[in-house]
Amino acid sequence: MLRIHNTLTKRMEEFKPVENGMARIYVCGPTVYNYFHIGNSRVFILFDAFRSYLEYAGIKTTFIQNITDIDDKIINRAKEEGIGWDEVAEKYTAAYFEDCEKLNISRPDRSPRATEEIPAMIEIIQKLTEAGRAYTAENGVYFSVESFEGYGKLSGKRTDELMEGARVDVDEGKRNPLDFALWKFSKPGEPSWESPWGKGRPGWHIECSAMSSRYLGATFDIHGGGADLIFPHHENEIAQSEAASGKPFVNYWMHAGYLNIKGEKMSKSKGNFLLVRDILKEYKAEVIRMFILSAHYRGPLDFSGETIEAIKTAHSGIYHTLQELENYSAAPAASEEGFEGLKKAAEEERAKSIKKFKEALDYDFNTPRAFGVIFEAVAYAKKILGTKGFAVSEGSKEIMNGLASWIKEMTGVFKITPEIKPVDKEASDLVKEIEILRSEKKYEEADVLKKKLDESGYMLKFRPMGPVLIRK
RNA sequence: GGCGGCGUAGCCAAGUGGUAAGGCACGGGUCUGCAAAACCCUUAUUCAUCGGUUCAAUUCCGAUCGCCGCCUCCA
Known part of the structure; x- marks a missing residue:
């Protein structure tokens, strides 16, 4: 019997899928404006391993992971690099797939891109505006948090307390500071798509609601991501999805703890990150995966050279x-x-x-x-x-x-099984020579060959049944 | 300020109230001509601290201390 700790209830619960013997899983993917770092990879590796285990345990999986290929950070990056936003997205999407492959991460069943799912997003926004749960303001279309009673149920936050928070912005003509953008109107020169409300681009949260329901249904089993997405991202996903469908959005929420470095959260904004592609130059994928899986997924994990x-x-x-x-x-x-x-x-x-x-x-x-x-x-x-x-x-x-x-x-x-290649003939021949020299008590000559064997990456192990040659 | 997490051997790290898994390192030993990155064995009367509940607490409750995080973009 599989049990899962559900962030929504903060309890361990028996896993009861929507469809017997099947797990429908959605995991928040990358925003493609940079190479991903070891912290980002934690979620990718973790859920890849969980998916692999479910299949091993006889549970079929449908695994969806989005690619956020339009967003402010991508636009800014494009300006910095002096290229088009779509070129930035294309470059780092390719890099994401490359790095994942190097980490032995299986491809999701689908990797939908935000820019290709805009009709599905518009559909949800339309439902919300028709139901009076979203409204158009100066800068975009906003979700009305007030209209959703369960707001805060995932993160444990209360709307009245959030209102007091100094860091919630109050501008943009929002009716309520907590309201969040479903659709952002574009400024001149910015990438934009047509919508019933005017040209613009999707808000951050709507893509996950649209893609998950499109490929997994209005209610699905597992939604995963990093703990830093609990609020506001996942909280907002729940609000807009449930407000639009009238059905429970996700049955089991799973959140991965942070990957720390020197005790502090690794993040792009802090600049204390290590790119996966750089770490891969020093350590095999199997070792990186093993490192990530060596701590329980919900707890923090500190990256250090010593540990790895x-x-x-x-x-x-x-x-x-x-x-x-x-x-x-x-x-x-x-x-x-x-x-x-x-x-x-x-x-x-x-x-x-x-x-x-x-x-x-x-x-x-x-x-x-x-x-x-x-x-x-x-x-x-x-x-x-x-x-x-x-x-x-x-x-x-x-x-x-x-x-x-x-x-x-x-x-x-x-997926940490080391690749086992047969030993080279030269190496096994060397062992035979060493054995002959040793039997003749020509130890100095034998030691020279032993050193050579060592330098070519081999070692001899002695067992009761005789020596065996293996690669180091 | 609100909310949450963490604190287990030198380091990393499990632990689902019934008497502390595992890995790395260290130490001791074994094989060997010698040696080792090989092999074997050992290493926490104790789980940040102090109280409480219980026949029994690392596990539950309360308080205290320390570290980290979320409340703004973040996996």
């Missing part, structure tokens, strides 16, 4: 063990041994382990706990590899294959 190095080492441990399992099993079977008991024990262990893995993820996607299970499986595999009398044979080969597939079943869910 520790994760890198831990990931190498999985890599090394997996290689041993595969490289030994590639060896020809020598003698047959009776490993039935061991095989049975390993299979039982695997069943228990997979159960624990699922339990961890079924409990509000507890990825750190799931990692604990993965490392326990790796430790179990190492224990078997270190068992005295465990020799290369048909039977042990089968056990090792089983161990490898068990570990990969779990790492596969997170």
